[in-house]
Amino acid sequence: DHPTNCAVGQCTDGLLSGNLQELMGDIDWHEANYQRQWTYIHDALQDVADTTFLPANSPPHRKHVVVIIADGGLTDIDGDACSAGNPCGQCPWGCDQKWQPTYPGMLDNAQQDLRQENVIVFGVVMRRFNQYTYQDDYAELRLRPLVTDPKDDHFMNLQLDEIPSQLLDKFCDPSSP
Numbered sequence: 001d002h003p004t005n006c007a008v009g010q011c012t013d014g015l016l017s018g019n020l021q022e023l024m025g026d027i028d029w030h031e032a033n034y035q036r037q038w039t040y041i042h043d044a045l046q047d048v049a050d051t052t053f054l055p056a057n058s059p060p061h062r063k064h065v066v067v068i069i070a071d072g073g074l075t076d077i078d079g080d081a082c083s084a085g086n087p088c089g090q091c092p093w094g095c096d097q098k099w100q101p102t103y104p105g106m107l108d109n110a111q112q113d114l115r116q117e118n119v120i121v122f123g124v125v126m127r128r129f130n131q132y133t134y135q136d137d138y139a140e141l142r143l144r145p146l147v148t149d150p151k152d153d154h155f156m157n158l159q160l161d162e163i164p165s166q167l168l169d170k171f172c173d174p175s176s177p
Contacts, residue, residue, distance in 0.1 A: 023168060030071055030126060031160045039072040039139075042106040049113030064119040068146065069163070071126050073138040074107075111146060123147040124167055125157040132157070 011025035045066075051057060053064045114121060123143040127136040140157050147154040158166050 020168060024164065027069075027126075027160070027163050027168075030069075039070050039074050041068060041070070041074060042110055045110035045114065046106065048119070049110050049117065053117045053119055064117060065122065066114065066119055067122045067124065067167075068143060069124045069126055069167075070139055070143050071128075072135060074142040074146075120154065121146060121148045122154045122156075124155070124163070126160050126163060127157060128160060130159055 006025060009019065009021050011029065012019075012022045017023060045068075048066055058064060111121075123146055125136060125139040125143055127133070127139075136157065140155075144151055144155050156167060
């Protein structure tokens, strides 16, 4: 679930975006609607791999970059953490009914396509509090393997209110490292 049907320029409408104002709108939404569970990205990654960086859609002189911002552990791999591959395990927050056994392979395929297209993948775990929780650690464990090597250069674990200054302002500034 994410914000959709926003006024133009106020959120990404669940689509890929390079517009800073739209990204900030989504970050604000996540701050107000923090979820930490059932985060699936295989469809979005495959969409990026299939269409976004094709020569007709993206000039070859630009770097091809994807930033994955997750507020929970990715569940494409084996369902929710407490499910251990069984989507209806003993999860205290309910049953993960969306997970399918085909998701891990789909995620692998999308990652391979992005690597072949020389796409740089960054990952950001957005956490709600200053102190790390089990869910934050789990989200990091799941997201870190998806980022481009070297992992430490392409991964962050940030508190929600740090994202604008530590990620978006610097990432969108051509003079920043």
